Amino acid sequence: MTEAIRIRGLRKTYGTHRAVDDLDLDVRAGEVFSLLGPNGAGKTTTVEILEGFRSRDAGDVSVLGTDPHRAPRAWRDRIGIVLQSTGGLDLLTPREVLRSAAKSYRRPRDVDEVLDLTGLTAKADDRTVGLSGGQRRRLDVALGIVGRPDLLFLDEPTTGFDPQARRDFWGLIRSLAHDGTTILLTTHYLDEAEHLADRVGVIAAGRLLALDTPAALGGRQGAEATVSWEEGGERRTRRTTTPTTEVSALAARFAGEVPGLTVTRPSLEDTYLSLIAPHVDAADPVAATEVPA
Numbered sequence: 651m652t653e654a655i656r657i658r659g660l661r662k663t664y665g666t667h668r669a670v671d672d673l674d675l676d677v678r679a680g681e682v683f684s685l686l687g688p689n690g691a692g693k694t695t696t697v698e699i700l701e702g703f704r705s706r707d708a709g710d711v712s713v714l715g716t717d718p719h720r721a722p723r724a725w726r727d728r729i730g731i732v733l734q735s736t737g738g739l740d741l742l743t744p745r746e747v748l749r750s751a752a753k754s755y756r757r758p759r760d761v762d763e764v765l766d767l768t769g770l771t772a773k774a775d776d777r778t779v780g781l782s783g784g785q786r787r788r789l790d791v792a793l794g795i796v797g798r799p800d801l802l803f804l805d806e807p808t809t810g811f812d813p814q815a816r817r818d819f820w821g822l823i824r825s826l827a828h829d830g831t832t833i834l835l836t837t838h839y840l841d842e843a844e845h846l847a848d849r850v851g852v853i854a855a856g857r858l859l860a861l862d863t864p865a866a867l868g869g870r871q872g873a874e875a876t877v878s879w880e881e882g883g884e885r886r887t888r889r890t891t892t893p894t895t896e897v898s899a900l901a902a903r904f905a906g907e908v909p910g911l912t913v914t915r916p917s918l919e920d921t922y923l924s925l926i927a928p929h930v931d932a933a934d935p936v937a938a939t940e941v942p943a
């Protein structure tokens with residue numbers, strides 16, 4: 651099987667509002683796939699349908715070869731889920747929480763290994779009520795991976811993480827992916843998608859707008875670059891589709907180093923924002939992207 655997830659013609663309507671509108675999407679086995687989209691785009695609805703938690707109105711969905719709506723217990727064993735937040739475990743320690751969760755899987759990871767992977771070893775025997783927001787989030791992630799899933803759903807996993815914790819988490823995701831885990835990541839952090847994802851899909855109003863590698867999304871590779879340098883006491887810039895030619899000409903003109911030379915292409919965030927712009931409610935521009943916590 652080359653696809654871990656296969657979606658064809660998926661539709662979900664709440665009342666008169668079509669949250670997912672004829673969506674086709676494949677996630678390949680072993681890849682890290684990031685689903686991007688503004689608030690209300692239909693990401694959570696789609697992911698919850700894939701997880702078997704929400705019904706659909708139409709369409710075919712296969713997750714690890716099974717329709718999640720009719721999936722047996724053994725299928726759930728192969729799925730790991732990190733929801734936006736979990737709670738209610740305040741009086742237990744992370745070690746107790748993980749030991750108890752591990753019991754419900756057939757081939758769980760060793761709890762000490764999970765504590766180590768998620769950077770929780772030092773807090774393993776403290777009550778979770780005393781954990782910081784970022785440490786609680788790590789426990790959510792630990793719960794998602796303790797069952798050694800073949801497919802891991804991560805919903806905004808690094809919200810509340812400090813920069814070092816995010817880097818550590820990215821390392822963890824890469825090592826899980828390296829070991830063959832397929833990962834479906836929803837995030838509002840474009841740098842996170844750029845660092846982690848093999849491919850990204852952008853959805854808005856329940857429809858797929860673009861699907862590609864982060865480097866190539868929305869024609870980024872062929873997009874105009876901005877070449878900028880210092881000359882005559884001021885900053886000069888030129889936009890061009892042939893930056894190498896431009897830089898060669900500058901290097902020849904300056905006979906060597908070009909002062910303050912930079913070459914920039916549109917960032918993933920620039921590309922994403924221009925893709926979703928037509929779909930964002932003009933009255934609510936903030937909905938286009940979440941402000942990092």
Ligand SMILES: Nc1ncnc2c1ncn2[C@@H]1O[C@H](COP(=O)(O)OP(=O)(O)OP(=O)(O)O)[C@@H](O)[C@H]1O
Pocket residue numbers: 664667669687688689690691692693694695696
């Ligand atoms: N249970 C529900 N009942 C009614 N409408 C819903 C329900 N769940 C979601 N919606 C609506 O469906 C649309 C898609 O919501 P969804 O939560 O899937 O978006 P999202 O892309 O995950 O957004 P966010 O980035 O804000 O988490 C939104 O307009 C939302 O208001």
